[in-house]
Amino acid sequence: MKPFLAALGIGILVGALYSLLGTRSPAPPAIALLGLLGMLLGEQAVPLVTRVIHGQEVASFWKASCAERVTGLPPAPDDAP
Structure with missing residues (x-):
């Protein structure tokens, strides 16, 4: 339940x-994709x-x-659950 509340x-x-930035939601595709890239990079930064x-x-x-x-590459076969 905690991840859902955090999300x-x-x-x-x-x-x-x-x-505040005046961007409509859902964001236009280019802005949304850049936002997702930023999320992925931020997740790896920590x-x-x-x-x-x-x-x-x-x-x-x-x-x-x-x-x-x-990059979205699938995990190696030995990393699969």
Whole structure:
């Protein structure tokens, strides 16, 4: 239930931001796609920054974990549930 409430809260914040920027909702396709790309990149930023702060290697983590999520490539067969 918690992810649903978080999604609702974030949706309300984004809706308010759209209103402040004068963008209609649902957003035009180009704006919506850029927004989705921003969400994907933002989602990956937290683990990347955490690794940088802890002095861990970032390039292989990006390649192994983040790139698939951002580019939409399906996970490798050994990662499947």
